[in-house]
Amino acid sequence: xxxxxxxxxxxxxxxxxxxxxxxxxxxxxxxxxxxxxxxxxxxxxxxxxxxxxxxxxxxxxxxxxxxxxxxxxxxxxxxxxxxxxxxxxxxxxxxxxxxxxxxxxxxxxxxxxxxxxxxxxxxxxxxxxxxxxxxxxxxxxxxxxxxxxxxxxxxxxxxxxxxxxxxxxxxxxxxxxxxxxxxxxxxxxxxxxxxxxxxxxxxxxxxxxxxxxxxxxxxxxxxxxxxxxxxxxxxxxxxxxxxxxxxxxxxxxxxxxxxxxxxxxxxxxxxxxxxxxxxxxxxxxxxxxxxxxxxxxxx
Numbered sequence: 001x002x003x004x005x006x007x008x009x010x011x012x013x014x015x016x017x018x019x020x021x022x023x024x025x026x027x028x029x030x031x032x033x034x035x036x037x038x039x040x041x042x043x044x045x046x047x048x049x050x051x052x053x054x055x056x057x058x059x060x061x062x063x064x065x066x067x068x069x070x071x072x073x074x075x076x077x078x079x080x081x082x083x084x085x086x087x088x089x090x091x092x093x094x095x096x097x098x099x100x101x102x103x104x105x106x107x108x109x110x111x112x113x114x115x116x117x118x119x120x121x122x123x124x125x126x127x128x129x130x131x132x133x134x135x136x137x138x139x140x141x142x143x144x145x146x147x148x149x150x151x152x153x154x155x156x157x158x159x160x161x162x163x164x165x166x167x168x169x170x171x172x173x174x175x176x177x178x179x180x181x182x183x184x185x186x187x188x189x190x191x192x193x194x195x196x197x198x199x200x201x202x203x204x205x206x207x208x209x210x211x212x213x214x215x216x217x218x219x220x221x222x223x224x225x226x227x228x229x230x231x232x233x234x235x236x237x238x239x240x241x242x243x244x245x246x247x248x249x250x251x252x253x254x255x256x257x258x259x260x261x262x263x264x265x266x267x268x269x270x271x272x273x274x275x276x277x278x279x280x281x282x283x284x285x286x287x288x289x290x291x292x293x294x295x296x297x298x299x
Contacts, residue, residue, distance in 0.1 A: 002103060006054040006062070010047040013096040017043040020089035022161070032076070032130040043093060050100070060112075066104055067113045069097045071120025079130055085270050142259055143207045143216060144186040146178035150298060151278040152185040154291075155269050158227040159193035162288065163273045167224060171217055173295045178213055182298055187220070188263060190272050195232045199223050202237060205248035219246050 021040050032039045046069060053062040073094040080086050105113070154170075156163040177183040189200035206219045222244045231237050241248060263269075267276045267285065275291040277284050277298070286294040 003054065005103060006100065007051055009096050009100050010050045010054075013047040013050075013093055014044050016089050016093045016096065017047075020087075020093075032079075032128055034124075034127050034129075063104060063106065063109060063113065064116050066097065066101050067116030068120035068123075070101050071117040071122075072124045073097050074117070075121050075124040075128065079128070083130075085268075087270075142186055142188075143204070143211070144184055145213045145216070146184040147181045148177065148183040149280070150183045152177075152183045152295070153188055153263060153267060153276045153278075154185060155188050155190045155264075155267070155272055155274040155276070157190050157192040157196050157272040158199045158223050159195055160272045164224050164228065166273050166289070166291065167220065169292060170295065171221075173292060175213075175217070177295060177298060180299075183295075186263075187216070188260060190264070190269060190274075192272050195227070198232070198234060198237060199227065202241065202248055205250050206241075206246060208251050209247045209249040222246055 017040055034042060046065070050062065050065055050069075053065060076090065077094060080090065154174075156167060158164070174183075174185060178185060187203075189196060189203055191197045191200065203219065203223060207216060210216075222241065226237060226240050229240075231240055267274070271287060273287065273291060275286045275294060277286070277294060279298070284294070
């Protein structure tokens with residue numbers, strides 16, 4: 001029975017990593033690397049090694065990998081606690097390792113286990129590079145609309161499934177609030193996924209060409225459509241926009257880079273979609289379907 005559990009649980013771990021990568025719920029931004037390699041890939045590799053060592057019945061290697069992984073997870077848990085940012089998928093992955101460890105713990109090898117745990121803990125404390133807030137590597141623009149006193153910042157990612165589903169539902173609510181001069185909204189394309197930086201650049205180019213609210217909403221819908229078609233190359237995206245009749249004008253947007261980076265840090269954005277509403281100095285943050293309810297309450 002333990003043999004099969006030792007196969008099933010690593011497969012669950014791989015599934016958790018895949019769900020995290022494709023944003024099973026909200027797209028979270030608590031990322032980390034070891035030697036430049038994403039923990040997503042390392043997590044899949046790690047669970048694959050556990051499965052392989054179990055299949056080959058390499059008990060000592062399997063026990064070392066589990067103990068090492070437990071040490072690494074203890075460090076990552078401390079990292080989340082220290083920064084007060086928690087990732088459901090990360091915690092679930094850690095729970096899988098903890099369950100495997102409990103199932104395979106051998107009291108007779110406690111010294112070997114202790115050394116392996118400490119080794120994992122120390123190695124991750126030295127080599128792990130964590131990131132809590134999305135940051136752009138390229139220029140960005142601040143596209144704001146409306147003359148209302150209530151300030152709204154909408155953080156979305158074109159490759160985030162929940163964002164793609166939510167934004168069309170938000171459009172009529174936002175339109176009503178902007179045209180009634182209730183809100184001033186800023187669309188902040190948040191690079192949870194690497195491909196979004198390219199899309200964000202073209203969104204800004206579109207705004208630079210024609211900064212009209214209705215036009216911008218249509219352009220965003222088309223960019224979400226392009227993301228669904230998995231267009232990730234510069235020339236293909238340009239062609240797609242031209243085919244849809246969306247013009248754009250390139251420009252240097254470096255002067256506003258700091259503004260958006262500060263927004264991301266100030267609002268502690270760790271997932272998309274997120275909406276931050278500042279109403280008379282009182283700031284509230286909403287995610288998922290709660291965004292619609294929050295905006296509708298402003299009418």
